[in-house]
Amino acid sequence: MAEDIAKLLKAAKKWKKARTKAETASENKAGEKVASGNGAKKRIALLSSCASQQLALLLEYELHAAGLECELYAGEYGGIAMDVLDSGSPLYAFAPDIVIILPHYTDIKEYPALLAPAEDCAAVVERHADYYLGLCARLHAALPHVAVLLGTIPIPPERQLVGAERSPYTRTSILRALNERLASAAPGYVHTVDIAELAELIGRREFFDYQAYFWHKAPCRIDYLPDITRELVGAIRALLGRARKCLVLDLDNTLWGGVVGDLGAMGVNLDPNDAEGEAYRHFQRYVLALKERGVILAVCSKNDDAIARAPFTENPHIVLQLSDIACFVANWENKADNLKAIARTLNIGLDSLVFFDDNPAEREIVRSFAPEVMVIDVPEDPACYTLALDAAVPFYTLGMTREDISRAGSYQAAAERAALASSVVDYDSYLAALSMRGRFSAPDASELARFSQLLNKSNQFNLRTQRYDLGEIERMATSSDYRLLAARLTDKFSDYGLISCVILRREGESAFIDSWVMSCRVLKRGVENMMFAAIVSTAREMGAREVVGEYLPTAKNAMVQGFYDGLGFALVEETDGRRRYRYDLAEDYEPGGHIAVM
Amino acid sequence: MTTKDKLQDIFRDVFDDEDIVITGETTADDIEDWDSLSHITLIHEIEAAFNIRFTTREILAAKNVGEFIEMIEGKL
Numbered sequence A: 001m002a003e004d005i006a007k008l009l010k011a012a013k014k015w016k017k018a019r020t021k022a023e024t025a026s027e028n029k030a031g032e033k034v035a036s037g038n039g040a041k042k043r044i045a046l047l048s049s050c051a052s053q054q055l056a057l058l059l060e061y062e063l064h065a066a067g068l069e070c071e072l073y074a075g076e077y078g079g080i081a082m083d084v085l086d087s088g089s090p091l092y093a094f095a096p097d098i099v100i101i102l103p104h105y106t107d108i109k110e111y112p113a114l115l116a117p118a119e120d121c122a123a124v125v126e127r128h129a130d131y132y133l134g135l136c137a138r139l140h141a142a143l144p145h146v147a148v149l150l151g152t153i154p155i156p157p158e159r160q161l162v163g164a165e166r167s168p169y170t171r172t173s174i175l176r177a178l179n180e181r182l183a184s185a186a187p188g189y190v191h192t193v194d195i196a197e198l199a200e201l202i203g204r205r206e207f208f209d210y211q212a213y214f215w216h217k218a219p220c221r222i223d224y225l226p227d228i229t230r231e232l233v234g235a236i237r238a239l240l241g242r243a244r245k246c247l248v249l250d251l252d253n254t255l256w257g258g259v260v261g262d263l264g265a266m267g268v269n270l271d272p273n274d275a276e277g278e279a280y281r282h283f284q285r286y287v288l289a290l291k292e293r294g295v296i297l298a299v300c301s302k303n304d305d306a307i308a309r310a311p312f313t314e315n316p317h318i319v320l321q322l323s324d325i326a327c328f329v330a331n332w333e334n335k336a337d338n339l340k341a342i343a344r345t346l347n348i349g350l351d352s353l354v355f356f357d358d359n360p361a362e363r364e365i366v367r368s369f370a371p372e373v374m375v376i377d378v379p380e381d382p383a384c385y386t387l388a389l390d391a392a393v394p395f396y397t398l399g400m401t402r403e404d405i406s407r408a409g410s411y412q413a414a415a416e417r418a419a420l421a422s423s424v425v426d427y428d429s430y431l432a433a434l435s436m437r438g439r440f441s442a443p444d445a446s447e448l449a450r451f452s453q454l455l456n457k458s459n460q461f462n463l464r465t466q467r468y469d470l471g472e473i474e475r476m477a478t479s480s481d482y483r484l485l486a487a488r489l490t491d492k493f494s495d496y497g498l499i500s501c502v503i504l505r506r507e508g509e510s511a512f513i514d515s516w517v518m519s520c521r522v523l524k525r526g527v528e529n530m531m532f533a534a535i536v537s538t539a540r541e542m543g544a545r546e547v548v549g550e551y552l553p554t555a556k557n558a559m560v561q562g563f564y565d566g567l568g569f570a571l572v573e574e575t576d577g578r579r580r581y582r583y584d585l586a587e588d589y590e591p592g593g594h595i596a597v598m
Numbered sequence B: 001m002t003t004k005d006k007l008q009d010i011f012r013d014v015f016d017d018e019d020i021v022i023t024g025e026t027t028a029d030d031i032e033d034w035d036s037l038s039h040i041t042l043i044h045e046i047e048a049a050f051n052i053r054f055t056t057r058e059i060l061a062a063k064n065v066g067e068f069i070e071m072i073e074g075k076l
Helices: A005-030 A053-065 A080-085 A090-094 A118-142 A171-185 A195-202 A210-216 A222-239 A275-292 A305-314 A335-346 A360-369 A382-391 A402-423 A427-433 A445-457 A470-478 A527-541 A563-567 B003-014 B036-050 B056-061 B065-075
Strands: A042-048 A070-074 A098-102 A147-151 A190-193 A246-249 A296-302 A327-331 A353-356 A437-441 A482-490 A495-507 A510-518 A546-551 A570-575 A578-584
Touching (some): A005 A222, A005 B003, A005 B036, A053 A070, A053 A222, A053 B036, A070 A090, A118 A147, A118 A171, A147 A222, A210 B056, A222 B036, A246 A335, A275 A382, A305 A327, A335 A353, A335 A360, A402 A445, A402 A495, A437 A527, A445 A470, A445 A482, A482 A527, A495 A527, A527 A563, A563 A578
Parallel strands (some): A042 A070, A042 A098, A098 A147, A246 A296, A246 A353
Antiparallel strands (some): A437 A482, A482 A495, A546 A578, A570 A578
């Protein structure tokens, strides 16, 4: 992605300077660091085998631009081991929430001899992987709540054995195998960020800049620092439960060539025999693949609704179907308002949206009036659409789960469900007609990844908004002080998979609801009542006499503010919006509703 | 536009200061924000603006603006 790195660095520096100045001013005023806001700031440490100041500056700036205020610590060049192994290091004094480790191929001193047998090569790879994963384990032991982002190692652009470079004992092969090993052997608290793959995408001869490395130990050509930054921002968003969920697409000159209002459904360019028509179809195939991995698709077009829909039903060359699109908005309102309406309809936050529109004026309106939305800089040529969207890294995932695949389908089934709703007289008989079946029990080992994912990305139905990575969840699952509960739901239209999580913690004679989240796709279906019945029986098994619940307000979870009141809890304490409740286990709980237990 | 004028524009842009006036003797000590990080950006911008590439030795050797101008003009 061509962009002006100097301009970006300058803007970042200016912002940082202004922020430091503002902080110093407020420190002087209050005599100490202002507590408000600081508590919510995530602390991120960047440790690198290369110089990391520029990357750290860009990362801090881009996180800020994405609405994530963070404190950043940049370790010394080559100081990964020092920071991690020395318990008196600046890293531990900084007390990070997230640690990013970016190794470099120059860390690797030992390679097998040419013609070394495969098992010797494998042993070398394993030793190197053990070193990095050992550092991660050390961090995890000292700071159990820390999530580690471990970069894979970009492979240098020279070949050792051109003609036979794939032989297992070449440096290229050893580094490739090491990267595979880092990704596959990483425990739950480590997520590998594939910087090596990024270097391949850019081209290794282009990505590496030896002059810059020898001069100031730059990790790559300065122009590609923003690409590394985008990968890291994507991973951090996902870790903090702020992954984006929905791609909103324009139609004319975005999904097809020309204006459907002028050219008609058959006149727009989707012609497989025309280079530009093929480019639009290629873009649609890429978008369809996004949908298949769980990205929700929406349309936002300035058009008459019937005209906008016509190419989908009439043009035989169209790739996307109307059924792929969860929310279709074609009208003459301004797009910033339409995007807000789309977010409301889909019941997701505005910052979950990614906007793709060929018209720069529309993009500017959205940037100004809906700044939470990620706006893609769409290139002029449709042949470049897929790469622009891909390089912007809008949909970073920490890993696929089965629910990701079924999600897109369940948003479509919502439309069919709406049709059923209009055919029955009242909501209760509608729920009865859905034939819902649910299972409420501890998650099994294969469900823990999804459990962690749902816990970390739910914002609205989330009572306390505690985030735990997979490693912590795994620990709780085996601890006698904790009980995990998960809910799975199916109805006659879709299998939702795992859609609600609860973490119960023993606190003396109480069972404390540390976390309770639910996917908004299954709101008002009675899942929460069934879940509470499960909580009551689990708490009794734990020997508790009462269940204690708490509501901690955030910008997004107002919907569950009065949730515990509705379940029959008694409010015991309220301070600054934080509400604490108790439920006496001498009382029985009758969930009612229409969910049959599997 | 002379090399020095063009260079002055780059300096003003990189250091975000419209009042910078460079002379042959200007060094990093004369410009507040000229640290090692902005030096990297400066080299990058000069290379892009003049469509040239400095060698590693040249980057390390250049001590003042006059030497920069000499190096640039030697490559044009």
